[in-house]
Amino acid sequence: MNILYFALIRENIGHFSETIDLPNDINNVNGLINYLEQKGDNYKAAFAQSDLIRVAINQEYVNLDHPISNNDEIAFFPPMTGG
């Protein structure tokens, strides 16, 4: 699956996007976050405050318990501050 990161989450992780093969036992956003956190302290820092994580799957906002599949594009970002 294709993963995108924006703003502070992008800076903490150190790159804008990556492609992973989603393990079969991961079926929702929270599961993916737990999986990514095993990849290093940069990921742990990015996802440290779950109330400051917003998620979009295929360009639609979803909650952390939303199901995911390997064909999805998922984007992680902090609460928005435009305007």
Added chain:
Amino acid sequence: MHISVQADDFNIPDEINALSKDRTDIGAIATFTGLVRDIHGEKAIKSMTLEHFPAMAEQELEKIGNDAINRWPIEGLTIIHRYGKLLPGDQIVLVITTSHHREAAFNAAQFIMDWLKTDAPFWKKEETDEGTHWVAAKSDDNDKKDRWK
């Protein structure tokens, strides 16, 4: 509805004219412009960089615009949001609503700004003499949005 997410500046009179030319039925035009301030709390702001999610930004502004159109009798609507590096005094965002009467134009413009603050995928980073920092979302922005429910 005219929606644009762009790096370039916008010209407010041109945008108003695009909605009002050849129309004699419009009794009200409301415009809101958001600008970069040179001060945030105690800190002097040297510049601001707006990051956005290109694949989503226009789509989300369009959704918010459609919600406003479904709620008030709006004759015309323009939403422009800029991204990239901006300096104090620079224009960030423009909302123009036109209607037969003022109440719909005022309300729709405010509704659009309140929703845009929390639902349009843009993030502000401020540069000061002490370094750079991401602007934190304000909890009262959610309260402002919720008043329209």
